[in-house]
Amino acid sequence: YIGDLIQKTEVELLKTPNLGKKSLTEIKEVLAQRGLSLGMKLENWPPAGVASHGMLG
Structure with missing residues (x-):
């Protein structure tokens, strides 16, 4: 999930x-195009009904 990634x-x-x-740079560019960045803090993540799969860590 993108919410997992940006955190x-x-x-x-x-x-x-x-x-x-190189991959990290590409990820950061795509996130920036969407107004997002790495290290963001999200409250209420994951949302109800969405289980964290731990795909990124």
């Missing part, structure tokens, strides 16, 4: 296997 920091994402600086 991660750059350091956390770089610990992901096979995710390097």
Whole structure:
């Protein structure tokens, strides 16, 4: 989920296997196009009915 992703920091994402600086830069660019960034804090996440799958950590 995008809500899980944007709450991660750059350091956390770089610990992901096979995710390097180029991929990180691409992720940040796509998020910025949508007015989002890494390290954002979301209240009430995950929303009711959406279970966190732990896909990113």
